[in-house]
Amino acid sequence: xxxxxxxxxxxxxSTLLHIFLMAVATTCLFxxxxxxxxxxxxxxxxxxxxxxxxxxxxxxxxxxxxxxxGFGMYFLNTVIYTVSxxxxxVLVSSLAAYAFSRLKFPGRNFFFYMFxxxxxxxxxxxxxxxxVLMNKxxxxxxxxGYILCMINVGLSLSIYMLKTFFDKMPLALEDxxxxxxxxxxxxxxxxxxxxxxxxxxxxxxxxxxxxxxEYILAMxxxxxxxxxxxxxxxxxxxxxxxxDYPLLMAGLSITVAPVILVYLFMQKHIIKGLSAGAIxx
Amino acid sequence: MSKAIAKxxxxxxxxxxxxNYLFILPAxxxxxxxxxxxxxxxxxxxxxxxxxxxxARQFVGFDNFKEIINDKVWWMSIWHxxxxxxxxxxxxxxxxxxxxLSCDRDIRMRKFYRVIFYIPPVLSxxxxxxxxxxILNSGMQxxxxxxxLNYFLxxxxxxxxxxxxxxxPKTALTCIAIVHSWKGFGWGFIILLAGLQTIDRELxxxxxxxxxxxxxxxxxxxxxxxxxxxxxxxxxxxxxSMQVFVLVLSMVGxxxxxxxxxxxxxxxxxxxxxxxxxxxxxxxxxxxxxxxASSFLLNKISKKVKQE
Numbered sequence: 001x002x003x004x005x006x007x008x009x010x011x012x013x014s015t016l017l018h019i020f021l022m023a024v025a026t027t028c029l030f031x032x033x034x035x036x037x038x039x040x041x042x043x044x045x046x047x048x049x050x051x052x053x054x055x056x057x058x059x060x061x062x063x064x065x066x067x068x069x070g071f072g073m074y075f076l077n078t079v080i081y082t083v084s085x086x087x088x089x090v091l092v093s094s095l096a097a098y099a100f101s102r103l104k105f106p107g108r109n110f111f112f113y114m115f116x117x118x119x120x121x122x123x124x125x126x127x128x129x130x131x132v133l134m135n136k137x138x139x140x141x142x143x144x145g146y147i148l149c150m151i152n153v154g155l156s157l158s159i160y161m162l163k164t165f166f167d168k169m170p171l172a173l174e175d176x177x178x179x180x181x182x183x184x185x186x187x188x189x190x191x192x193x194x195x196x197x198x199x200x201x202x203x204x205x206x207x208x209x210x211x212x213x214e215y216i217l218a219m220x221x222x223x224x225x226x227x228x229x230x231x232x233x234x235x236x237x238x239x240x241x242x243x244d245y246p247l248l249m250a251g252l253s254i255t256v257a258p259v260i261l262v263y264l265f266m267q268k269h270i271i272k273g274l275s276a277g278a279i280x281x
Numbered sequence: 282m283s284k285a286i287a288k289x290x291x292x293x294x295x296x297x298x299x300x301n302y303l304f305i306l307p308a309x310x311x312x313x314x315x316x317x318x319x320x321x322x323x324x325x326x327x328x329x330x331x332x333x334x335x336x337a338r339q340f341v342g343f344d345n346f347k348e349i350i351n352d353k354v355w356w357m358s359i360w361h362x363x364x365x366x367x368x369x370x371x372x373x374x375x376x377x378x379x380x381x382l383s384c385d386r387d388i389r390m391r392k393f394y395r396v397i398f399y400i401p402p403v404l405s406x407x408x409x410x411x412x413x414x415x416i417l418n419s420g421m422q423x424x425x426x427x428x429x430l431n432y433f434l435x436x437x438x439x440x441x442x443x444x445x446x447x448x449x450p451k452t453a454l455t456c457i458a459i460v461h462s463w464k465g466f467g468w469g470f471i472i473l474l475a476g477l478q479t480i481d482r483e484l485x486x487x488x489x490x491x492x493x494x495x496x497x498x499x500x501x502x503x504x505x506x507x508x509x510x511x512x513x514x515x516x517x518x519x520x521x522s523m524q525v526f527v528l529v530l531s532m533v534g535x536x537x538x539x540x541x542x543x544x545x546x547x548x549x550x551x552x553x554x555x556x557x558x559x560x561x562x563x564x565x566x567x568x569x570x571x572x573x574a575s576s577f578l579l580n581k582i583s584k585k586v587k588q589e
Contacts, residue, residue: 014388014389017383017388018388018389018390020379020380020383021380021383021384021388021390021394024376024380024398025393025394025397025398027463028397028398028400028401028467029397029400031412031413031416032400032412034412034415034416034429035412035415038415047420047422047427048422048423048425050429050432091307092307092308092311093308095304095305095307095308096304096305096307096308096309098304099301099304099305100305103301103304104298104301105298105301105302106298111305111309114312114317115308115312118312118316121569121573122520122524122569122572122573123320123323123565123569124524124544124545124548124565124568124569124572125323125548125561125562125564125565125566125568125569126316126319126320126323126565127319128319128323128326128548128552128558128561128562128565129318129319129322129323129326129562130315130319131552132322132326132333132558133314133315133318133319133322148311148314148315149315151311152311152312152314152315152316155308155311155312156312159308184300184301184304188304209403212405213403213404213405213406213407213408214405215405215406215407215527216526216527231405231407231408234407234408234411235407235530235531238411238531239534245415248411248415249415252408252411252412255405255407255408256404256408259403259404259405260400260403263399263400263403264396267396267399270399270403271395271396271399271471274468274471274472274475275471275472275474275475276475
């Protein structure tokens with residue numbers, strides 16, 4: 001039997017499509033591969049040796065970047081900032097979202113729309129007065145100042161997401177808890193929060209990536225090297241050791257590795273969250 | 282006695298309302314301090330001449346805004362950002378849509394592609410900029426190019442194309458725009474693919490049964506159904522690309538005076554470089570206005586297109 005025309009045509013199109021998709025996938029991955037490859041070379045070979053796998057491999061670059069390059073310190077700072085900001089956002093936004101969804105008080109809609117409006121209005125120069133304010137409050141160049149600013153950055157969207165989630169949640173469980181004499185705070189903690197786990201997961205993932213990758217506020221607010229997160233540390237390192245590519249690439253790999261790991265573990269949630277946002281928004 | 286009950290009740294009610302406010306208090310406090318206050322303060326500061334340190338601010342009315350009208354470097358920076366945005370709107374979004382169409386069919390490894398394409402968007406602009414800056418490096422050692430791109434060009438005997446990509450003002454901005462698109466297309470891909478997948482498969486089949494060609498199905502079913510998604514992707518692309526600046530800092534730094542300036546680097550320069558906080562705020566307001574106007578305009582146009 002000869003394969004029919006339709007089948008051949010289909011096989012050709014899907015081969016061509018795979019070539020196209022593969023080519024694009026390669027351009028996505030190759031720069032990362034090149035970064036890791038360059039991080040394993042020495043200053044003498046990195047400019048000359050262009051082979052894909054370098055002849056001699058120097059893992060000590062990672063040790064040097066971590067200790068002398070300061071990336072160990074930057075890494076620790078980034079972890080501190082990411083954990084505190086994400087915890088803060090979940091705590092503060094879930095309290096507020098619960099109130100907007102379930103509790104009654106005058107001005108409820110006003111306050112909710114205030115948070116919503118912030119998502120709609122782009123204000124690119126707002127960092128100027130923010131910088132002035134932080135200096136006035138003596139919060140510039142402090143960990144707590146940077147953490148509070150970053151909590152504010154993630155607040156609106158998280159409140160919005162959690163409020164829509166709470167709105168869809170059945171009241172029965174909360175009513176039962178109230179009958180048992182549970183306080184409002186208790187219901188929020190023991191009933192609403194556990195049920196909202198899927199929404200909280202999305203908020204945690206997106207804000208983790210966002211804080212890990214943040215640069216502008218870290219640049220404006222933090223001057224002490226001992227307070228800087230990775231993104232800022234990378235720019236400082238590049239500014240002072242502009243030709244030490246192996247160590248810079250090692251620092252980049254240290255910065256990227258957790259992001260890629262979180263992404264690969266959580267990609268289902270991330271892509272689902274993005275897609276859902278696209279269709280409803 | 283009934284009066285007393287009413288009073289006690291209202292007291293309890295008050296207490297309850299007060300308790301409810303406590304739930305939103307932390308969020309409102311943070312938000313008012315770090316968002317609302319700067320929001321209003323930017324308008325106030327824009328009417329002043331102030332170096333950011335001294336206690337006295339000089340009220341100058343709309344002088345800062347008048348100065349912006351004649352600030353050539355500022356309008357050039359807007360044009361630069363517009364250029365980057367134009368490339369993102371065309372090249373990046375066309376690529377994203379082509380990839381989304383390719384994956385919106387029964388094709389093997391669809392999930393694999395989806396995971397890979399979204400890797401560049403999860404990286405930071407600092408990381409992306411520094412990696413590409415290394416690949417595009419135009420330095421030479423012993424007559425051999427250091428950067429991967431130039432090295433590759435010599436290997437395939439295209440020596441005439443070897444170029445100082447990031448230090449030549451003519452190519453630097455285009456390189457930034459292309460790297461920006463590299464970072465962004467995966468995001469457009471995910472959103473557009475999600476949009477494509479909401480289209481009812483029966484519509485396609487019905488059109489096929491009626492004998493419509495693939496192209497006419499695409500033109501008459503896919504595109505009209507996708508218009509709302511296109512508009513959203515375009516607006517978000519504009520807002521994101523116009524405000525690009527970390528990529529500029531990490532790829533070329535302050536090396537190319539004025540040739541790769543974008544609005545946000547100008548605002549930063551007014552603020553930290555020239556210590557003119559009022560002028561920086563005025564620039565921010567003008568830029569915010571431009572962003573709002575362009576997304577509003579796009580929305581209007583798309584509604585007109587829809588009606589026709």
